[in-house]
Amino acid sequence: MGELDRRPEAAPAAPREWAYAPAPESRDVVRIAERYGHFVGGEWLEATESYETISPSSEEPLAHVGQATQQDVDGAVGAARNAFANGWSSLPGSERAKYLFRIARLLQERAREFAVLESLNGGKPIKESRDVDLPLAAAHFFYYAGWADKLEYAFPNRRPRPVGVAGQIIPWNFPLLMLSWKIAPALACGNTVVLKPAETTPLTALLFCDVLRQAELPPGVVNIVTGDGRTGAAIVDHPDVDKVAFTGSTEVGKAIQRQLAGSGKKLTLELGGKAANIVFDDCALDQAVEGIVNGIYFNQGHVCCAGSRLFVQESIYEPLVEKLKRRLTTLRVGDPLDKNTDVGAINSAMQLDKIRELVAAGEEEGAEIYQPPCRLPEKGYWFAPTVFTNVAQSYRIAQEEIFGPVLSVLTFRTPEEAVEKANNTPYGLSAGVWTEKGSRILWMAQRLRAGVVWANTYNRFDPASPFGGYKESGFGREGGLHGLEPYLRFDE
Amino acid sequence: MAEAPALPTGFELPLEPRLPRIGSVDAVALEERAASLAKRSIKKEAKVFALELAIRTTDLTTLEGADTPGKVAALSSKALRPDPSDPSIPSAAAVCVYPNLVPTARERLRGSGVKVAAVATGFPSGQYPTAIKVADVRGAVELGADEIDMVIDRGAFLSGRYAKVYDEIVQVKEACGDAHLKVILETGELGTYDNVRRATLLAIAGGADFVKTSTGKINPAATLPVALCMLEAVRDVHEETGRRVGFKAAGGIRQAKQAVQHLVLVHETLGPDWLTPELYRLGASSLLNDILMQLRKEKTGTYQSPDYFTLD
Numbered sequence: 001m002g003e004l005d006r007r008p009e010a011a012p013a014a015p016r017e018w019a020y021a022p023a024p025e026s027r028d029v030v031r032i033a034e035r036y037g038h039f040v041g042g043e044w045l046e047a048t049e050s051y052e053t054i055s056p057s058s059e060e061p062l063a064h065v066g067q068a069t070q071q072d073v074d075g076a077v078g079a080a081r082n083a084f085a086n087g088w089s090s091l092p093g094s095e096r097a098k099y100l101f102r103i104a105r106l107l108q109e110r111a112r113e114f115a116v117l118e119s120l121n122g123g124k125p126i127k128e129s130r131d132v133d134l135p136l137a138a139a140h141f142f143y144y145a146g147w148a149d150k151l152e153y154a155f156p157n158r159r160p161r162p163v164g165v166a167g168q169i170i171p172w173n174f175p176l177l178m179l180s181w182k183i184a185p186a187l188a189c190g191n192t193v194v195l196k197p198a199e200t201t202p203l204t205a206l207l208f209c210d211v212l213r214q215a216e217l218p219p220g221v222v223n224i225v226t227g228d229g230r231t232g233a234a235i236v237d238h239p240d241v242d243k244v245a246f247t248g249s250t251e252v253g254k255a256i257q258r259q260l261a262g263s264g265k266k267l268t269l270e271l272g273g274k275a276a277n278i279v280f281d282d283c284a285l286d287q288a289v290e291g292i293v294n295g296i297y298f299n300q301g302h303v304c305c306a307g308s309r310l311f312v313q314e315s316i317y318e319p320l321v322e323k324l325k326r327r328l329t330t331l332r333v334g335d336p337l338d339k340n341t342d343v344g345a346i347n348s349a350m351q352l353d354k355i356r357e358l359v360a361a362g363e364e365e366g367a368e369i370y371q372p373p374c375r376l377p378e379k380g381y382w383f384a385p386t387v388f389t390n391v392a393q394s395y396r397i398a399q400e401e402i403f404g405p406v407l408s409v410l411t412f413r414t415p416e417e418a419v420e421k422a423n424n425t426p427y428g429l430s431a432g433v434w435t436e437k438g439s440r441i442l443w444m445a446q447r448l449r450a451g452v453v454w455a456n457t458y459n460r461f462d463p464a465s466p467f468g469g470y471k472e473s474g475f476g477r478e479g480g481l482h483g484l485e486p487y488l489r490f491d492e
Numbered sequence: 493m494a495e496a497p498a499l500p501t502g503f504e505l506p507l508e509p510r511l512p513r514i515g516s517v518d519a520v521a522l523e524e525r526a527a528s529l530a531k532r533s534i535k536k537e538a539k540v541f542a543l544e545l546a547i548r549t550t551d552l553t554t555l556e557g558a559d560t561p562g563k564v565a566a567l568s569s570k571a572l573r574p575d576p577s578d579p580s581i582p583s584a585a586a587v588c589v590y591p592n593l594v595p596t597a598r599e600r601l602r603g604s605g606v607k608v609a610a611v612a613t614g615f616p617s618g619q620y621p622t623a624i625k626v627a628d629v630r631g632a633v634e635l636g637a638d639e640i641d642m643v644i645d646r647g648a649f650l651s652g653r654y655a656k657v658y659d660e661i662v663q664v665k666e667a668c669g670d671a672h673l674k675v676i677l678e679t680g681e682l683g684t685y686d687n688v689r690r691a692t693l694l695a696i697a698g699g700a701d702f703v704k705t706s707t708g709k710i711n712p713a714a715t716l717p718v719a720l721c722m723l724e725a726v727r728d729v730h731e732e733t734g735r736r737v738g739f740k741a742a743g744g745i746r747q748a749k750q751a752v753q754h755l756v757l758v759h760e761t762l763g764p765d766w767l768t769p770e771l772y773r774l775g776a777s778s779l780l781n782d783i784l785m786q787l788r789k790e791k792t793g794t795y796q797s798p799d800y801f802t803l804d
Contacts, residue, residue: 018541018759023533127531144639286724287521322731330760339533436516456518 005444020332023339025126030312032120032203035064038072038226041211042219045072047226053202056123057336057345057380065202068225073194073234076223080165080192081240089190091164094148100145100187102215107138107180110211113148114204118176119336123345123381124299126337134196136461137180140479142182147269151189154481156489163266164242166487167235169204170205171248172347173302173403179205181478182245183222184463189487191243193222194207194235198248198346202226233259235301241265243487247304250427250472268476268486270304270468272401273429273451276422277307277458278412280435281316287456288434289323292407295432297331297343297385301405302351304473305430307458311418314411319422321389321409328372328385335377343405344380355383355404362388362397367408393421401427415440419447428470432458451477464487482492514693517685517721526716529760532754536790543787544573544582545767546751547574549776551648553588555616555708561596564589564699570804574704575784576801578791581748585769590615591632598636599716610637613664616678616707618643622660629667639672640664641740644691645754646681652693661698674702674773679718681712685776688718694724696737706743708775713743719754723761725775730762739766742775748786751779751787 037046047066054061066072088096107114111134116128151160166186170178176196197205200248205224212222225231229252236244236256243266246256250271260267261474277295279288285397297305312320336344346352361370367388376382391398398408412418422431431450433441441455450470454460461467466482468474476486541639552571554563564587571584577634586607587597597608610632614620620628629640643662648656675695679688695703703722706713719741720736726737739762741754751774766772781801791796 018545018755019538019766020532020534021536021538127528131531284516284518284521287518287525290521290525298633405551438519457521460801 003229003335005244020340021421022335024335024337025116025339026119027116027337030117030120030161030207032063032117035414036066036202036206036226038066038068038076039206039212039222039224040072040076040220041223042081042213045071045075053121053154053200055120055380056200056347057377059379062121062203065206065226068196068227068231068234070234072225073231073238076194077235077238077240078164079166079220079223080194082190083218084162084164087218088192088221089121091190093151093190095186097145097148098189099215099217100148100184100361103140103211105137105209106214107134107141110476111135111138114176114207114400116337118204119344121338122172122175123347125341125344126339127341128299131492133174133177137177140177140180140184140386140463144188144483147185147481148188151484151488155271155488155490160488160490163243163487163489164191165240166191166193166243166245167238167241168193168195169235169248169362170197170243171194172201173299173304175201176204176208178247179208181247185478185483186245186487187221189484191487192220194241194313195224196223196235197224197226199226199228213384233307236260243267245476245486246270253474266486268478269474270470270476271472271474272403272427273304273306273469273473274306274309274399274401274425274427275430275432276309276311276425276448277304277432278311278418278422278434279313279320279443280415280433280437280440281313282436283434284436284456285316285320285323289320289327289436291456291458292434293327294333296407296461300346300383301345302347302403303392305459306403307430307432307450309422309425310407310408310409311412311421312409313418314413314414317411321387324387325342325370325372328370328387331372331374331385333374333376333382333384343385346404349381351403352381352383355402355406358397358402358404359406362391362395362406362408365392365397367391367395367397393424399425415444419444423447423449426472428473429468429473430454475492497561506773513689515690517701519685519717522721523717525722526720526757529720529756530716532753532756534752534756535778540753540787540790542752543748543790545755546748546774547584547780548582549769549772549774550584550780551586551588551742551773552584552780553708553742553777555588555611555773557588557622559590559593561593564593564596564629565600566804568606569595569705570802571606572601572604574780575663575788575801576679581787585773588641588775591628591635592785594632594635604618607638608636609641609756610635610640611641611643611707613642613660615641615643616709618645619647622663624665625660626667629664633667633671634670637671639674641674641676641704643676643678644695646678647748649682649687649691654690657691658694658698661695661700667697672701673699674704674738675700676704676707676742678707678720679705679708679722680712680743685717685721688721689725692722696725696729696735700737702738702740702773704740704742704773704775711744714741714745714754714775716753716757719757720761723758727762738767738771738773742773745774746778746782748779748783751776751783761798
């Protein structure tokens with residue numbers, strides 16, 4: 001054996017830290033225009049007023065987008081009415097389906113482009129826009145394309161017919177996904193649309209107009225106008241809008257409902273939530289911890305169905321909270337375009353202020369705060385993942401929707417108590433139950449006053465599954481067969 | 493009929509204060525978590541770090557009926573110097589062979605830090621009387637093995653005779669003396685993640701220094717969810733008792749990319765403390781050359797033909 005084979009010591013001691021190198025998704029796949037107008041009647045109309053939309057992770061300006069005026073909204077509704085009356089509403093369902101299938105396929109083809117733009121304009125991690133938002137958005141169009149020629153079977157003997165022009169106002173947390181939740185069923189049912197994306201996240205909706213062009217959707221069937229609440233109010237108020245669909249805050253939802261009282265317009269509202277995520281002591285503990293993390297830190301907690309109130313059975317309170325805190329230290333907060341980022345940027349300065357205000361209130365009221373050590377970027381809007389323990393049901397952080405990465409941990413002793421506390425909220429959008437006991441899952445699901453009850457999972461969506469709330473979380477359902485009904489009228 | 497399941501006497505004794513509750517594992521969520529960790533994008537210096545770590549934790553393995561002193565000597569040389577043209581490449585952690593070939597490996601590795609591991613206890617099936625298994629271990633240790641890779645009695649485990657499984661591990665551990673004991677669960681035969689977790693805790697209670705996924709003779713072997721399931725059990729034991737148990741993933745890991753995924757799993761489940769050959773091993777044979785190829789690509793920017801890496 002030669003000397004070469006003899007090496008005295010095997011290896012140097014392992015370096016202690018393994019820092020992942022940056023792995024950014026390329027921005028080059030998407031071209032952002034310097035300024036955007038409104039998409040009306042298949043044409044771009046120049047905006048008379050405009051504002052700047054930015055990237056919340058860096059505060060970098062991305063583009064100038066239009067602030068639609070009353071005239072712009074009039075034009076958009078007029079184009080939608082015209083398209084409805086002259087062709088779209090009388091097109092056979094199988095023909096409408098073709099357009100929807102085309103849109104779905106185009107979204108799949110251009111998924112990377114949309115995912116990058118979504119993360120850029122909204123601050124969410126690329127792995128979420130890539131693996132959740134885009135696949136689901138395409139799936140919604142595929143799903144409702146399938147219904148377009150089967151409406152008679154969905155509602156037998158009720159002669160389903162389109163409603164007319166749908167005015168749709170969507171939020172900033174899942175911009176493109178909410179757009180598809182709104183547009184896909186509306187078109188499948190033969191309606192035309194005027195849609196307003198959220199003020200802070202208009203860019204994917206504007207890029208979507210290019211998909212409509214590629215799909216050769218007839219002009220005026222979908223019109224997109226951008227702007228703030230004034231534009232939204234103009235759409236809601238417009239006399240020629242037959243149906244309003246709104247997803248957003250409970251406060252604005254209430255205002256819309258007041259505004260529409262007596263107008264005869266159809267309305268669906270998908271509003272806030274303060275969901276209970278209920279963990280029993282016989283659950284699969286490590287997987288429950290994953291579910292809790294996914295429930296509240298997914299999309300920085302900007303999720304109306306976020307599991308923001310964690311109810312833990314007292315007998316496993318300590319190990320569970322310990323595991324949860326440990327898990328939080330492995331969350332990677334930072335650049336939304338980095339493929340390894342778990343938690344991205346807060347969507348806007350305004351939202352960050354609101355989160356800060358409520359977190360300060362939680363500390364003041366006596367809850368114990370935990371945040372993992374993590375270095376937040378200097379520019380942009382950031383908030384570290386936060387857990388509050390020692391929370392009482394009466395604290396504001398257990399009552400009000402924070403819409404941020406902030407979890408309140410409460411305890412319970414029996415299933416009855418869990419149900420009672422979970423239902424003790426003005427909201428009722430969703431809930432989670434974690435137990436290995438099947439009979440208890442069913443028992444809980446029957447008693448929880450929430451539109452969705454997840455068992456041993458959380459934040460799982462499917463276009464075939466209806467979604468919507470009880471009480472102040474709104475009314476009407478989106479998704480599934482139920483999601484067709486708001487876009488149809490019937491002879492009865 | 494199977495014997496009634498019974499907890500082994502002194503199930504909690506080897507550990508203070510007590511074993512973590514056995515609990516259960518949710519398959520869907522476990523697989524989802526493993527899949528999401530597998531998507532971590534490891535690039536540049538982080539990738540080089542991972543690849544070198546993978547080499548340092550590799551148990552370079554040959555377990556064939558056709559193994560000869562010549563084959564094992566060649567493999568041992570490879571473990572010492574995986575890439576003769578690049579002295580910066582570290583040695584592997586160990587060479588893993590059948591007991592008869594321990595002396596050859598021992599001789600070739602003398603004076604180096606590379607350990608000799610021997611499979612024993614009627615590997616791979618474990619379907620032999622306990623006395624023979626214990627004798628098998630004693631023999632391997634006498635021949636100079638630093639580490640013993642035993643198999644659990646899956647027949648006993650699956651028929652609920654946990655006490656038998658446990659007692660055998662205790663006896664083997666005793667027979668090992670100073671040699672390190674790795675307990676192979678052969679997860680591909682256990683059927684459920686609940687069983688994997690139970691067997692992991694049983695092995696740790698019996699005195700395992702390492703828990704290991706598979707023999708490499710059965711498919712599936714070291715899948716990511718199985719590894720995650722076992723790592724979580726190891727973590728629970730550490731959290732409750734302070735005891736650090738090692739983990740070895742073996743079987744089916746052939747590409748550098750898979751090795752990096754396994755390392756990410758350890759890193760994000762147990763933390764950087766476990767990223768050392770004392771607490772982590774990858775059992776593999778063909779994996780090493782793929783890692784060398786990737787490393788050279790990171791250093792030179794181009795892929796080279798497999799002919800530039802030795803086959804041993």
